[in-house]
Amino acid sequence: IRNEDRDFIVKELSEMHYADITEMLYYLNTEDCRYILDSLSPRVGADVLSELEEDIRVEFLKSFSSKELLRYIDYVDSDDAVDILNEQPVKVREEVLSHMQDKEKANNILELLHYDEDCAGGLMAKELIKANVNWTVLQCIEEIRRQATKVDKIYTVYVVDDHDVLLGRVSLKRIILAKDEAKIKDIYVPEIAMVNTFQAEEEVAELMQKYDLEVIPVVNVQGKLQGRITIDDIVDVITEQAEIDQQAMAGIxxxxxxxxxxxxxxxxxxxxxxxxxxxxxxxxxxxxxxxxxxxxxxxxxxxxxxxxxxxxxxxxxxxxxxxxxxxxxxxxxxxxxxxxxxxxxxxxxxxxxxxxxxxxxxxxxxxxxxxxxxxxxxxxxxxxxxxxxxxxxxxxxxxxxxxxxxxxxxxxxxxxxxxxxxxxxxxxxxxxx
Amino acid sequence: IRNEDRDFIVKELSEMHYADITEMLYYLNTEDCRYILDSLSPRVGADVLSELEEDIRVEFLKSFSSKELLRYIDYVDSDDAVDILNEQPVKVREEVLSHMQDKEKANNILELLHYDEDCAGGLMAKELIKANVNWTVLQCIEEIRRQATKVDKIYTVYVVDDHDVLLGRVSLKRIILAKDEAKIKDIYVPEIAMVNTFQAEEEVAELMQKYDLEVIPVVNVQGKLQGRITIDDIVDVITEQAEIDQQAMAGIxxxxxxxxxxxxxxxxxxxxxxxxxxxxxxxxxxxxxxxxxxxxxxxxxxxxxxxxxxxxxxxxxxxxxxxxxxxxxxxxxxxxxxxxxxxxxxxxxxxxxxxxxxxxxxxxxxxxxxxxxxxxxxxxxxxxxxxxxxxxxxxxxxxxxxxxxxxxxxxxxxxxxxxxxxxxxxxxxxxxx
Missing domain, CATH: 1.10.357.20 (SLC41 divalent cation transporters, integral membrane domain)
Structure with missing residues (x-):
């Protein structure tokens, strides 16, 4: 529709929220979508790709080489990266993973690929901040600084022991108000709500609704911290479940x-x-x-x-x-x-x-x-x-x-x-x- | 059922999450519920009261004097306080409001009482941290410290101008990573998503779902910051809407x-x-x-x-x-x-x-x-x-x-x-x- 001035488009797009850009793409043909995506910064493009509806994304990404996909996948959160890679042919998936610059992230994605889509492990993201219980607040802030570019939104800092077993959490508010030399040990809150990697997504939704949580940590059977699930994914689960129930009522x-x-x-x-x-x-x-x-x-x-x-x-x-x-x-x-x-x-x-x-x-x-x-x-x-x-x-x-x-x-x-x-x-x- | 050792009950309850205590109350008669609530600290009791289902709470609170209600209402978030007070007879409502120690909160509640239950104004809470755009990070931290007991969960710090008009937000992560003398002006993100007090709850739900938000600021027609709506209330709206649709399908x-x-x-x-x-x-x-x-x-x-x-x-x-x-x-x-x-x-x-x-x-x-x-x-x-x-x-x-x-x-x-x-x-x- 608009194959005109690239500078103009770039300027317009840079002021839009990625969810709005995504919505706009639904009205355009594949070629125009491609043009727009290329005009975006990889970071915003990655958000747009994560936001696209699954079947549209599959169709759209068919025209991508694994190298082009690689450009975005580094910026996509690990849980969304898994969804996107799961939709690709095995060959593309392997190529992207083996060429990723961030080896730690590639390993995380590889690990997440093992989980079923509809269990806690399949919903969780690996991006989180964790602090050892013996650290000081200053060490914890250092860790936040180190991870700052990787972890987009910090909901809470998870506190673990030397064996990575989840002990509790400490809010950013407490970190701000505490003295730098204070021990995490003395300010953290023992965690009550957590889920196991194998728990069904409906159970996670129920728990988060019951305790009014925005984020829940995921642990394995040994209690070791594996990832976190955020409420936006759970809202999708709830909406989807309501749709399925309505379809069941309608005999679909x-x-x-x-x-x-x-x-x-x-x-x-x-x-x-x-x-x-x-x-x-x-x-x-x-x-x-x-x-x-x-x-x-x-x-x-x-x-x-x-x-x-x-x-x-x-x-x-x-x-x-x-x-x-x-x-x-x-x-x-x-x-x-x-x-x-x-x-x-x-x-x-x-x-x-x-x-x-x-x-x-x-x-x-x-x-x-x-x-x-x-x-x-x-x-x-x-x-x-x-x-x-x-x-x-x-x-x-x-x-x-x-x-x-x-x-x-x-x-x-x-x-x-x-x-x-x-x-x-x-x-x-x-x-x- | 258990009219035994008070100390034992207090100890047991203190280890439970308020949502679990609330669930337990559904199985007890009014007298036992009363006994348990009295055994709790006012803060936890307030959480339990906020969590109770509306019709059960109405029945339960009938036996409360306004003085007894007062004990809890100070600890309830303003949005839940409004819900609870709205269910009470006018006389009780007035008495509670006029005897509240925290005059600022009483005024907030009074203001929230004006809004319809199903618009953004009726969903929002007044508890939030706002910072003037001209402040330094240190001043902002001071404000957080000042409000720390009142604002349970800080999602983000809202940035306003001298006239209280919402300009944007700054995350706690950025505050932690910034230097104390840095200006808010230089680190805040201009806000894109906000809602007006009069917008319908369905619109708020749609917006928060679209942009994957945990919290959204509410402004009045002049753009002045009025409050915030958190995702847990929106999850309730979504669940309720799905139930209403199902009932419509069933002809109820x-x-x-x-x-x-x-x-x-x-x-x-x-x-x-x-x-x-x-x-x-x-x-x-x-x-x-x-x-x-x-x-x-x-x-x-x-x-x-x-x-x-x-x-x-x-x-x-x-x-x-x-x-x-x-x-x-x-x-x-x-x-x-x-x-x-x-x-x-x-x-x-x-x-x-x-x-x-x-x-x-x-x-x-x-x-x-x-x-x-x-x-x-x-x-x-x-x-x-x-x-x-x-x-x-x-x-x-x-x-x-x-x-x-x-x-x-x-x-x-x-x-x-x-x-x-x-x-x-x-x-x-x-x-x-």
Whole structure:
């Protein structure tokens, strides 16, 4: 779009935040992106590369030689460097690592490459300041000075013993206020919250949320300090988890982005559509059993959508409430029995209101013959759907399946079938057929 | 539960993190909670009070006199103090404020009480370190020392001019590494990201996520520094927003917690159940128009649940994908037209697969007479539901309504009705009735 004055572009870009530059790149074609990246200082370019969305970055970096990539990777924090290198072909990865000038960093990256992406080890960065417990404050300041260019943001200084075992931390505030000759030993705070390299990212997120932390140290099984995880990565984990739950509720089986291909999109959506389809076919077979009754009282067919829709809605509401209560704090001052009793009461209230309203409408505005049958069935369906909606997430969770699935097509399909069964059974009994 | 040795309890508690103590309180009755809180130092007690969930805290603090509350409020950060006081009766609030020893803090709290809870002003805390741009580093350190007991965690030092207008920030790292006589003027970083007191909490969350910030300064319309918002409050905003979206998808109209009363629960759930009910009744009326056809071909009724369920599932999937793409980064390298074309292609693929499978099943396993009708209707329903699911969130968003609502009962009900209309129209045409 703008292949004009390079000086002008450089000047403009130098005043922009890297997150804004990244956002701008999404609107440009690969060639222009390339041009802009080249105009940036390697440090800012590195930030932009870290910030890019994964699939776009993969596409974009295909045109890079390992030498060009090398220009930036030195400035990228170790955790982001691992992400970027993991996306590259093995050959590029090896070349970049072997040519890196900062050998210590290359080793750090190599170490981080071993961890799974979704555990604490895969989230952590190696850039941190650590101080030996026997040092003085002055020694600690020297260490900060030494690492100043490498560690962008110092959240806290970690205190370790001679064997690198994490003992605690000391805030920069305390370092500023302490005398130079003071011992770290006397001013540090013993650390309470830390995670192990192998812990799942969800556990890390929970811990950091609970203790309101901006950063958490990561240790190995021997308690040795390995790295740190910052809250911005955890915010991404939380946002992503919320998206996955929403997709589970919507019956989308893989995580999809709007710019995925038609094939990926269809593959993510078809499985649950097919489950729903089989549910529908089963429903058809089931209604088929009552063909004779339907011929006698065709009005029975009118209320099929009302029954299935109500069952579906009640089921989704119930399971969402249960799923959210499982995600948040523990069962607050209520026993399991009290909980179930309340679910029962709410179901009765909802069932009575819906069934009552439908009865009034049917009785006064038309099919009075079926009014009682439909309302009786509706009430039963609300009760049953509440029960199913409440119990399903708990059962799924026991089996280690994401309970958010329970608020999706799974519960709708089950409730459709149960609703039909209830409706036709009630009809058969009450109409003495 | 444990009304035993006070010394033992005090000792145990002193080793626990306040978040753990808070969690423990949820399992105890009010009297025991009271006992434990009294055993804590006011500083830790204040942290526990800030951490408690709102409705539990309201209940708990009812038994407190304003004098007892006063004991803790001095130690609570200003933003949490505002939350706690906002929950109290006006009389208690006034008494606490007028008896606070720290007059400056009382004024700060009074000022914060003016802001809405869900704007930047309502989220910010007054505890921060600011330095005049003309100061030296030594003067800045003096200020940190002066505020040390009041400001728990110093994220960064804000740099202001003589009129308190925010100019930028300087990190503690730079302060440590600078010489005492260095001027703040020469080492500070001009600030880019800041928010206005009136900005919505969602905007603040977006900004902090985009720029990966742990803390953001809040200014008023004149650019004067008013306070700071920390990421832990924003993590709560993000989590809450995700819950609200999920509830919107599930058709729950107010935010509910598992320990809300039966009345609140029912009130939150009934509105959308009633909308669904009217949808169902309309559907009944609609099918009623085709009573004659149904008497002739009762098998038509068999496939009603299949049609409505498929329409509902496809609609929810489509709208969830659109809602998530609206929430994340801007339309990445694709025009609106390309987007719609892809939605169309995915709909065709899904429609063909589902309609095809159903045709095979129906043709070989039974009702071959209706096989073509049902599959033709299914294909149309998938197309229509994809379109509705894609367009509805966009329309809702234009009107300022939370688009997540579109993935809920709203789209299900609409698609049920549309699906029935398509099904019976197709049937009527194809069966030449």
């Amino acid at each position: 089986s893989e995580s999809v982005e709007p710019n995925d291909s038609v094939i990926t999109m269809s593959r993510a959506r078809l499985p649950w559509l097919i489950v729903g389809m089989f549910g529908g076919l089963l429903g058809a077979k089931f209604i088929g059993i009552f063909e004779n009754e339907l011929t006698l009282v065709p009005a029975m067919a009118f209320f099929i959508p009302l029954i299935t829709a109500t069952g579906g809605n009640v089921g989704i509401q119930s399971s969402t409430i249960v799923v959210q209560s499982m995600a948040s704090s523990p069962s607050v001052q209520e026993t399991m029995a009290e909980r179930f009793f309340k679910v029962l009461l709410v179901a009765i209230v909802n069932g009575l209101v819906i069934a009552g309203l439908v009865f009034v409408f049917n009785y006064f505005l038309g099919d009075s013959s079926l009014a009682f049958v439909v309302s009786a069935a509706l009430f039963s369906v609300v009760m049953l759907a509440s029960f199913m909606g409440t119990i399903t997430p708990i059962v799924l969770d026991r089996f280690g399946i994401n309970p958010a699935l329970a608020s999706g097509p799974f519960i709708t399909t089950t409730n459709d079938l149960l609703g039909l069964a209830v409706y036709f059974s009630v009809a058969k009994v009450l109409l003495h057929m | 109209s107010e935010s509910v917690e598992p320990n809300d009363s039966v009345i609140t629960m029912s009130r939150a759930r009934l509105p959308w159940l009633i909308v669904g009910m009217f949808g169902g009744l309309l559907g009944a009326k609609f099918i009623g128009i085709f009573e004659n056809e149904l008497t002739l071909v009762p098998a038509m009724a068999f496939f009603i649940p299949l049609i409505t369920a498929t329409g509902g599932n496809v609609g929810i999937q489509s709208s969830t994908i659109v809602v998530q793409s609206m929430a994340s980064s801007p339309s990445v390298q694709e025009t609106m037209a390309e987007r719609f074309f892809k939605v169309l292609l995915v709909a065709i693929v899904n429609g063909l697969v589902i309609a095809g499978l159903v045709f095979v099943f129906n043709y070989f396993l039974g009702d071959s007479s209706l096989a073509f009708v049902v599959s033709a209707a299914l294909f149309s329903v998938v197309m229509l539901a994809s379109f509705m699911g894609t367009i509805t969130p966009i329309v809702l968003d234009r009107f300022g309504i939370n688009p997540a609502l579109a993935s809920g009962p709203f789209i299900t009900t609409t698609n049920d009705l549309l699906g029935l209309a398509v099904y019976f129209s197709v049937a009527k045409v194809l069966l030449h009735m």
